[in-house]
Amino acid sequence: MMKKNIIAIALLLSACSSQTQVSYYQLPAVAAKTNSVAEIAVNSGKQLWIENVTVADFLTGTGIAYQTSDVKYTIANNNLWGSGLEQQLKQSLTNNLNALLSGWIVSAQPIGGSSDMDILRVTINGFHGRYDGYAVVNGYWILQRGEQITRRPFDIEMPLQKDGYDELVHTLAKAWQQEAEAIAKSLNN
Template identity: 35%
Template sequence: MRRHVPGVPLQRWLLVSALVSAALIAGCSARSSAEGATHYLLTDQPTGSEATATGGEGLLRVQRIELARYLDVEGIVMQTSDVAVRSARNHLWAEDLAAQLHRDLAQRLSNQLEGVRVLDPDQQLRAPEREIMQLTVTVDRFQGRFDGYAVVGGKWRLLDSEGEIQAGERFQREQALTQDGYPALVESLKDAWTSVVADIADGLGGAWGR
């Protein structure tokens, strides 16, 4: 039986213990495996029209998101202690996590950055008249944590056409789970990621002098 950690509220401890227990059971129970896994989509499709660039406005290429190796798995990751992580066997992402994060990031930036055209990694333009800036995002935290929080962390960088860094910073968001279970964890991860993207948009806007 897991011991209560001093300083962590008992209610929150019980909530996270239930998540950890679910991960352990999913990994060990043949019966659960036979019943099939549950698949989760991280994000809704954002609404709104895509921004387009005209005149002297900006072009931004959003590179594919780089995940820490332990996050590049099918199972939703739970941090079970300060030093241990475990990926669930029966609670899986419905699509590659990096692909979901990239698509959501690009669409939200298109909606939030006025006058900036957002390009995919492989999208080519015929002799663009303006410099194409590059956005890189690395995600090294995207997991549930034993104290009852969803944690999203990493860094972003804005580079010019010569590869020189023009702006960027690390990000870290911790979103409390509202109830037991993996659906609640996914919702909290989603909320934390949405907050991160909003801050990236603000940082990019500042880099363009808006």
Template identity: 35%
Template sequence: MDKEKKPQRTQCTQPALLALLLSLLLSACAGSVSPSTRYVLPSTQTPSSPQTPKAELMSISAVRLAHYLDVEGIIMQLDDIEMREAREHQWAEGLNRQLARNLRDDLAAILDEVQVVSSNAGSEDALTLRLDVDEFHGRYDGYAVVSGQWQLRDGQNKLLHLDRFQVQTALETDGYPALVRALSQSWTSVADDIANTLIQRGYVPQ
């Protein structure tokens, strides 16, 4: 009988012991995990108080991200084919929202005669600016890479202009803070190029 009871006691106590060890291991791991660092794209523009109505109205449509960019973690390109999302370095807010907001503020600061608004604040007569972002990440050679396509449409959704953008900015130092600042600098360059094109092509008053 004793020989039959020993396996039963082992079967009862072993799962309980394993469960206890597992819970201790999980609690130890949870205690050692450091919180993620979250980043926002810096903006060089300060919001201005409302002024008199301007000659032109332009609405910034939602910025569409490539699928691999639509994540919380900042993306790093490790070689010619491998992309990796950072676990401990993440965006504090959706990247598409940050890009749209910074673009709106940058264009509003450059285009004196244009009232630049968010997509949900526009009107049927407004020009609409749409952007697709294909790249917005750090690269293994020390550059912040930004590329994609933008298009301008009129109030009837007719395509007025289509163009691409591609900007590379060297990181001043190592680390994610330097990468975020370099990406923001690249995005500001995109806004500058768009504004210059809009003026040169006569889509907005100078």
């Protein structure tokens, strides 16, 4: 009897010590243009402050979200964001807009108290994978240009080319890049 208890305890302890692998993901970086900040400021004076990028409550945790039915979402336990999703999205948007907007200074922080600075606020309601093989990025952004305020919704669905979280993160980044392009186009009009 004692021998069986020792074996059972040994099996229990070995089962507890084997852990599943945890993977951490970051949105891929976009190469910025080579304009120096001094050149941009002298040439144009166009400034954009990305005041905030906020995400829906179900996206604030560390796990990558996946929609398993039309009403059910699962948050991954072992496939996690390497840093906060809001932080990654804001940094990625800043980098993308800096690369896309020639002659602009785009910053994630307020720029020296300039009164003619445009202000961008983004709300993300969806940034997840979906059961039908699509990456979903949706929400809206608000652009304040002096007294003028523009609100634009966005809803991007991109098919995944293969299975896996690596593919999901790359496709989500492509969709986010696509929305950055739409924002840049709006700013240039």
